[in-house]
Amino acid sequence: MAKITVNEEAQEVQLPLSLTELIKQNDVQQPEMVSVQLNDDFVDRNEWDRLQIKEGDSVDFLYFMGGGSR
Amino acid sequence: MIDFTEEQIQRYSRHILLQDVGVEGQEKIMNARVLVVGAGGLGAPVSLYLAAAGIGTIGIVDADVVDLSNLQRQVIHFTKDVGVPKVQSAKEKIEAINPDVKVNTYYEFLDSSNALDIIKEYDFVVDGTDNFPVKFLINDACVMAGKPFSHGGILRFNGQTFTHLPGTACYRCMFKEPPPAGAVPTCSQAGVLGAIAGMLGTIQAAETLKYFTGIGELLTNRLLTFDAKTMQFRTVPVKHRDSCPICGQAPTIDHLIDYEQAACDLKNH
Numbered sequence: 001m002a003k004i005t006v007n008e009e010a011q012e013v014q015l016p017l018s019l020t021e022l023i024k025q026n027d028v029q030q031p032e033m034v035s036v037q038l039n040d041d042f043v044d045r046n047e048w049d050r051l052q053i054k055e056g057d058s059v060d061f062l063y064f065m066g067g068g069s070r
Numbered sequence: 071m072i073d074f075t076e077e078q079i080q081r082y083s084r085h086i087l088l089q090d091v092g093v094e095g096q097e098k099i100m101n102a103r104v105l106v107v108g109a110g111g112l113g114a115p116v117s118l119y120l121a122a123a124g125i126g127t128i129g130i131v132d133a134d135v136v137d138l139s140n141l142q143r144q145v146i147h148f149t150k151d152v153g154v155p156k157v158q159s160a161k162e163k164i165e166a167i168n169p170d171v172k173v174n175t176y177y178e179f180l181d182s183s184n185a186l187d188i189i190k191e192y193d194f195v196v197d198g199t200d201n202f203p204v205k206f207l208i209n210d211a212c213v214m215a216g217k218p219f220s221h222g223g224i225l226r227f228n229g230q231t232f233t234h235l236p237g238t239a240c241y242r243c244m245f246k247e248p249p250p251a252g253a254v255p256t257c258s259q260a261g262v263l264g265a266i267a268g269m270l271g272t273i274q275a276a277e278t279l280k281y282f283t284g285i286g287e288l289l290t291n292r293l294l295t296f297d298a299k300t301m302q303f304r305t306v307p308v309k310h311r312d313s314c315p316i317c318g319q320a321p322t323i324d325h326l327i328d329y330e331q332a333a334c335d336l337k338n339h
Contacts, residue, residue: 008304032253035245042244042311060306062293064249065223065230066202 002055019043019051019059028061035062072097078170082124095283096124100170102282103127105192107180107208109156110134111262112198112222114146115271116278121164121171123279128164129192131176132156143264180204182326185211194281195219196274202248203329209234209241210326213317218281220274220289224262227298229270231289232308233277238290243311243318251330266298 001012006026013022019038023031036043037060043051053059074082074093085091085099102125106113109132120128136144136151136159144156151159157175164173176188180199189195189211197208197219205221212219218235234240273294280286291310296303315322 030253032249037306037308040307040309042246042309044246062244062295062306062308063225063228063230064202064245065225065228066200066205 002053002057004053004056005058007060013053015053015055017053019048019053022053022059023048023061026061033064035064036060037062072100078124081168081170085123090285091283095285098282098284099279100124100126102194102278103129103192104278105129105131105189105195106198107131107195107204108198108200109144109146109160110140110198110200111143111224111264111267112271112274113160113196114144114198115268116196116198116275117160117164118146118167119272119275120278121167123275124168124170125278125282126170127172127174127192129174129176129188130157130160131178131180131188132160133177133179143262143267145268180207182207182328185326186215189215189217192217194278196278197221198271198274201331203331205241206248206329207326210316210323213240213242214326220277222270222274224266224270226260227263227266228296229266229273229298230293230295231270231273231277232293233281233289235288235290237310237317239308239310240314240317242316243314244293244308246315248329263298269296269298 002015004011004013028034039058082096085096086093104120104125106117106128109130117128134156136147136154136156138152140147141149146163147159155177157177161173161175164171185207195208195212195217197205199205208219216236220231220233221241222231277289280288291308292305293308294305312318
């Protein structure tokens with residue numbers, strides 16, 4: 001088990017775990033609507049599959065929000 | 071130096087009383103020129119508070135007319151305004167609140183053909199739009215023109231905002247490109263609690279006033295998000311991205327882009 005932080009909350013996860021799998025585990029319903037920051041750096045979408053989570057990682061999901069006007 | 075009239079001293083007394091604002095700060099506010107893009111859920115509270123604060127010139131861009139379904143959150147428009155261009159309805163309210171404010175209206179959509187021309191007349195831009203193509207357009211145009219802006223987005227019970235100054239993280243640093251058209255819920259499809267628009271819009275208005283008066287710390291290199299269901303607010307530190315396609319070291323975007331609007335958005339248009 002590895003201790004990581006997701007959106008400022010502590011989580012324990014089973015390794016190995018790719019970023020794509022972590023996103024799935026966190027019930028992100030529309031992955032195309034999030035931007036992911038890992039340890040303060042944005043991770044390009046095409047690297048999500050390859051990227052492996054490690055002990056101590058801090059992950060933020062930032063959601064697209066489009067509303068405002070009409 | 072502006073010579074304040076007795077009436078102005080009275081009108082702005084609660085600003086002037088603030089040590090951080092004072093007469094000097096109020097004068098900066100009165101010399102400021104702000105462009106509000108979208109006279110909707112966010113643009114309404116933003117415009118009302120900026121007008122009340124005495125912003126010298128407010129430009130408003132919107133090509134829509136007031137619809138009955140807008141009134142649940144777009145508090146600058148009244149029942150009698152249904153069918154009236156939003157820019158006209160907003161201008162009337164701003165002038166009624168504060169005749170000191172000069173209002174410029176643009177009854178058109180912001181797109182790649184007019185964005186830079188309109189933006190260049192202003193010191194600060196507030197994004198109150200409801201769709202990603204225009205959010206990216208505002209970002210790119212402001213980065214190109216070296217203008218600061220406030221980003222705002224709301225959805226259901228959530229809101230997000232940050233402030234961009236030249237050199238700090240931009241929208242594309244955080245969100246590289248618009249999500250695929252069709253994947254995207256906007257307010258018109260997904261719904262929004264009306265008061266959320268007020269919560270976020272007033273944060274954007276406060277950031278605008280902070281920018282002109284130099285008070286405190288702006289929401290630069292930070293994305294503020296909140297969930298009104300739990301009333302949890304969070305500011306996520308975000309870094310300027312060296313590989314950002316518009317503000318990075320080797321920008322690949324050298325012109326403004328009109329992205330496709332999601333098909334389902336157009337239906338509700």
